[in-house]
Amino acid sequence: MIIRVGKFKMTSGEFTTIAALTILAAFMSLPLIFVVSHALKPIDELFLFPPRFIVRNPTLRNFQDLLIATYSLNVPFIRYIFNSVFVAFCTVVGGVLLASLAAYPLAKHNFPGRHVIFIVVISALMFTPQVTAIPRYLVVYQLGIIDTYFALVLPGLAIPYALFLMKQFMEQIPAALIESAKIDGATEWTVFWRVVMPLVTPAWATLVIIIFVGTWNDIWAPLVFTRTESMRTLPIALQTLISQGSVARQGAYAAATFIMITPPVVLFTLVQRRVIATMAHSGIKA
Amino acid sequence: MAEVKSSGTEAEATTQPRAVAKPKTGLQRFLAQYGLSYGFMLPYMIFFFAFLIIPVGVAIWLSFTYFNMLEPPRVIGWSNYRLLFLEDDIFVLSIRNTLFFAFITGPVSLSASFLLAWFINQIRVRTLYALAFYAPSLTSAIAMAVVWRIVFSGDRYGYMNYFFMRMGFIQEPFLWLIDQRTMLPVIMFVMLWMSMGNNFLVFLAGLQTVNTELYEAGKVDGIAHPLQEMWYITLPSMKPQMLFGVINAVVLMFSAGFEISLSLAGLPSPLYAAHMILSHLYDYAFIRFEMGYAAAIAVILFIITFGIGQGALRLLSSKDE
Numbered sequence: 001m002i003i004r005v006g007k008f009k010m011t012s013g014e015f016t017t018i019a020a021l022t023i024l025a026a027f028m029s030l031p032l033i034f035v036v037s038h039a040l041k042p043i044d045e046l047f048l049f050p051p052r053f054i055v056r057n058p059t060l061r062n063f064q065d066l067l068i069a070t071y072s073l074n075v076p077f078i079r080y081i082f083n084s085v086f087v088a089f090c091t092v093v094g095g096v097l098l099a100s101l102a103a104y105p106l107a108k109h110n111f112p113g114r115h116v117i118f119i120v121v122i123s124a125l126m127f128t129p130q131v132t133a134i135p136r137y138l139v140v141y142q143l144g145i146i147d148t149y150f151a152l153v154l155p156g157l158a159i160p161y162a163l164f165l166m167k168q169f170m171e172q173i174p175a176a177l178i179e180s181a182k183i184d185g186a187t188e189w190t191v192f193w194r195v196v197m198p199l200v201t202p203a204w205a206t207l208v209i210i211i212f213v214g215t216w217n218d219i220w221a222p223l224v225f226t227r228t229e230s231m232r233t234l235p236i237a238l239q240t241l242i243s244q245g246s247v248a249r250q251g252a253y254a255a256a257t258f259i260m261i262t263p264p265v266v267l268f269t270l271v272q273r274r275v276i277a278t279m280a281h282s283g284i285k286a
Numbered sequence: 287m288a289e290v291k292s293s294g295t296e297a298e299a300t301t302q303p304r305a306v307a308k309p310k311t312g313l314q315r316f317l318a319q320y321g322l323s324y325g326f327m328l329p330y331m332i333f334f335f336a337f338l339i340i341p342v343g344v345a346i347w348l349s350f351t352y353f354n355m356l357e358p359p360r361v362i363g364w365s366n367y368r369l370l371f372l373e374d375d376i377f378v379l380s381i382r383n384t385l386f387f388a389f390i391t392g393p394v395s396l397s398a399s400f401l402l403a404w405f406i407n408q409i410r411v412r413t414l415y416a417l418a419f420y421a422p423s424l425t426s427a428i429a430m431a432v433v434w435r436i437v438f439s440g441d442r443y444g445y446m447n448y449f450f451m452r453m454g455f456i457q458e459p460f461l462w463l464i465d466q467r468t469m470l471p472v473i474m475f476v477m478l479w480m481s482m483g484n485n486f487l488v489f490l491a492g493l494q495t496v497n498t499e500l501y502e503a504g505k506v507d508g509i510a511h512p513l514q515e516m517w518y519i520t521l522p523s524m525k526p527q528m529l530f531g532v533i534n535a536v537v538l539m540f541s542a543g544f545e546i547s548l549s550l551a552g553l554p555s556p557l558y559a560a561h562m563i564l565s566h567l568y569d570y571a572f573i574r575f576e577m578g579y580a581a582a583i584a585v586i587l588f589i590i591t592f593g594i595g596q597g598a599l600r601l602l603s604s605k606d607e
Contacts, residue, residue, distance in 0.1 A: 014409075021405055025418035028479070031425045032418075034433050102330035105323035112320065117327070124338045126537055126591040127345070128564065130571060131584035134355070135341035135348075143336075158333035164533070165488060168526035172495050188322055202491030210484055213424060264424045265417070272416050275491050276407070 032265070039063075039258035046250050062251035066259075069241050069252050075229045077237070083152075083222075084234040085263075088215040090153045095162055095211045096204050103166035104192055108178060118167070125160040137224055151225035152233070156215060162207050169203035170196060205274035213264045234260065349581035359578065366582035377583070380561045381590070383470065387562065388539035388594075391474050391481070396535045399482040400528075403489035404516055416490065423483025431549035434476055438462035438550070463550055466559035473546050473560055480546070481538055485531045492527030496520055532602060536595045540587060544568065563587050 033053075038046070040058040070077040105111065106118055136155060145151045173196060181195050182188075197204070222233045238256040241249070349366055351359035370377050406415050422430070437445045440461040447459040462468050496519070504519050521528070544564035547553075551560040553569060563583065571580035 017405060018409060021409070021415055024402075025415050029418035029421045031430050031433065032421045035425065098330040098333065102327040105326045109320075109323040111323040114323075117331075120339070121334070122533065122595070123588075123592060124334070124342060125533070126540075126595065127338075127342050127588050128541065128567065128584040130564070130567060131345045131348075131577075131581050132338070132341035134577065135344035136337055138344070139336055139340055154333065155337040158330050158338060160334075160338070161534070163330065165530055168530045169492070169495065171526045188326075192326075200495075202494045206487050206491045209420075209487065261424060268417060268420060268424070269413060272413060272420075275487060276412055276416060276494065 032261070035254075035257050035261055038254045041251075041254065043251055046254065062255035065249070066241070066252040066255040069249065073229075073237065073241070075232075079230055080232060080234045080237040083149075083231065084216060087149065087152045087222075087233060088212050090149070091156045091215045092208055092211045094153065094157045095159050096207050098157055099159060099162035099166050099207070100197065100200075100204060101192070103163050103170055104196055106163070107167045107170035108173070108175070108196075121160045121163055125164065133220070133224065140225055146225060147227045147231055149231075152221055152231070155225070156218075156221065159211065162211065165207060166200065166203055169200040173199050202275050205271050208271050209264075209268055209275070212267055216264055217260070345581045346585060348578050349585045351578040351581075353577040353581075354575050355577055356575075362578070366579050367586075369579070370582055370586065376558055376561060377563075377566055379558055380563045380566045383559075383561055384540060384543070384563045385590075387470065387474060387477075387543050388536070391477050391543070392535045392539040395478055395481045395539070396485065396531055398478070399485040400489050400531070402482065403486050403493060404520065406490060407493045408512070416487075419486050420483045422480045430480070431546075434550060435463070438472055440464060464556050466557050469551050469555060469560045473543060473550060476546050476550065477539075477543055481535075481542060485534055488527055488530060488534070489524070492524045493520065495527075496523040529599060529602065532598045533595050536591060536598060540564075540591045540594075563590075 037053065037055045039062055040055045040060070041052075042057055042059045042061060045052060045055060045057065106114060140146060140151050140155060143150075145154065177199075178191055178195060181191050186194065217235060218233075219235045219239070222231070222236050226232055238253075238260065241252065241256065348359060350361055350363060352362050352365075353359035402419055406412050406419070409415070439445075439447065440459060440463065442448065442451065442459045444459070444462070446462060447456070450456045451459070460468070462472050500519050500523060501515060504515055509515050509518060541564055544562045547555060547560045547562055547565055548568070553565055553573075555561055555565075564587070567580050567583040567587070570576045570583065
């Protein structure tokens with residue numbers, strides 16, 4: 001059976017799939033809708049009970065309130081944004097790079113200790129971070145990097161999750177492909193950059209998104225590893241802002257949540273093309 | 287050990303083609319053969335060692351001490367562990383809750399995220415759908431608790447109560463977040479909704495690496511239905527991603543339920559009905575400041591997670607062979 005929707009033709013199966021997916025997508029995107037709608041609510045709607053999901057009289061007043069509230073901070077607001085962006089950027093670049101470099105030999109070379117290293121990495125993934133937080137603080141303290149950008153970036157660079165993911169994807173690359181590149185005279189370094197990394201583009205693009213979102217929302221590291229106000233990141237700044245004021249700051253809080261969530265959404269829409277764009281797999285043959 | 291010895295910089299190591307110089311000693315031969323592999327891993331391993339291995343080691347040591355964060359840790363042997371299993375009834379309860387939670391949400395979350403990724407991969411307009419399914423991962427659990435508390439509110443204005451009373455299923459408002467029969471299921475529901483994002487994304491990426499020639503070959507061999515194609519071609523081809531997804535789901539289910547439990551049911555939850563292993567850990571680490579005891583809980587949690595992770599891997603790989 002063929003269903004026509006405007007110019008598009010589709011089978012009834014496709015139609016059902018898309019309809020079901022749309023309903024589910026609407027349900028899953030409730031948080032985004034709520035955050036956007038909440039940020040636009042005038043004060044009377046913010047406190048309405050029962051709460052209204054979709055705003056009725058949208059206003060930009062909350063953003064104005066947030067802007068005014070930021071004047072009370074000792075550090076210009078732009079500094080928090082810079083800190084957040086800078087730390088997230090360094091962590092993403094460093095984290096993806098280190099994990100990819102380490103994953104390559106684990107997936108494609110044969111050397112003593114390979115299996116043990118992998119098991120240790122997986123185990124580290126499973127150890128509760130809450131308990132290691134204090135020892136980690138001591139390491140950062142001993143290194144003398146408390147209250148610097150190093151303290152915000154370096155502890156987050158070795159991500160077991162990232163290494164594991166990259167290794168799994170690199171395992172799928174046929175050994176013959178790497179061998180033939182080497183026969184053509186490529187060094188391991190060239191093979192890594194020219195053959196391996198392009199083939200696992202969906203994997204590192206995925207990591208870019210996941211690591212960025214994690215670092216961007218992280219409130220723990222800046223809270224523990226920094227002391228001066230000028231080193232703090234956006235989530236901390238917003239939280240202090242909110243905790244200063246009481247009821248009147250609810251609007252500013254809603255606006256702040258909106259601002260927090262915008263960069264991840266933008267990054268996602270930019271990068272996801274690389275996650276799901278089917279690549280020309282001319283080289284991959286199982 | 288070996289990594290430290292082979293600490294030649296990457297540039298050095300890579301510019302030398304393999305096995306040019308005639309190796310003399312055993313160490314040199316070893317380095318010529320494997321040095322490059324270790325060199326690639328060295329940068330990661332330095333940070334891994336400093337910020338993960340050392341802290342984990344210290345935490346394991348702390349589990350054998352009494353440490354209240356004010357005085358220096360005092361070694362007390364196995365006493366923390368003995369206390370945990372023999373006298374702490376609430377801990378045993380939290381293990382039961384966590385296992386129940388993990389064994390239902392884990393498999394459901396894993397299969398749902400794969401199916402979603404697979405469906406999205408079938409259709410042409412993907413961006414918006416992908417964003418929608420990843421959306422819950424973009425927001426934090428604490429921020430979204432505001433919404434869920436309204437949805438499951440115990441009065442007649444809560445969305446859930448409003449809906450069910452309107453439909454005539456219930457007469458009185460139901461206390462979703464206080465009644466011990468519904469507390470855990472509600473947390474599991476929220477968890478499912480929140481947890482799919484990362485695995486969904488990984489599977490979506492994994493689907494791109496499936497060799498398209500296999501599908502053509504499958505058609506020749508008589509695979510007609512897309513579901514057959516998924517079962518016989520896509521799933522086996524994505525084995526590395528599936529293994530990753532399984533481990534990821536196990537880790538997530540044993541740790542993440544706690545944040546939701548904390549924000550929706552509180553700590554301690556009524557009658558400990560939503561008490562997770564991590565809730566117990568949090569209680570001792572950050573409320574009672576008994577870090578040694580909390581570390582012992584972490585070690586037990588690690589052993590459970592590791593055991594179940596290994597078990598799941600073995601199950602998955604034996605099924606394929």
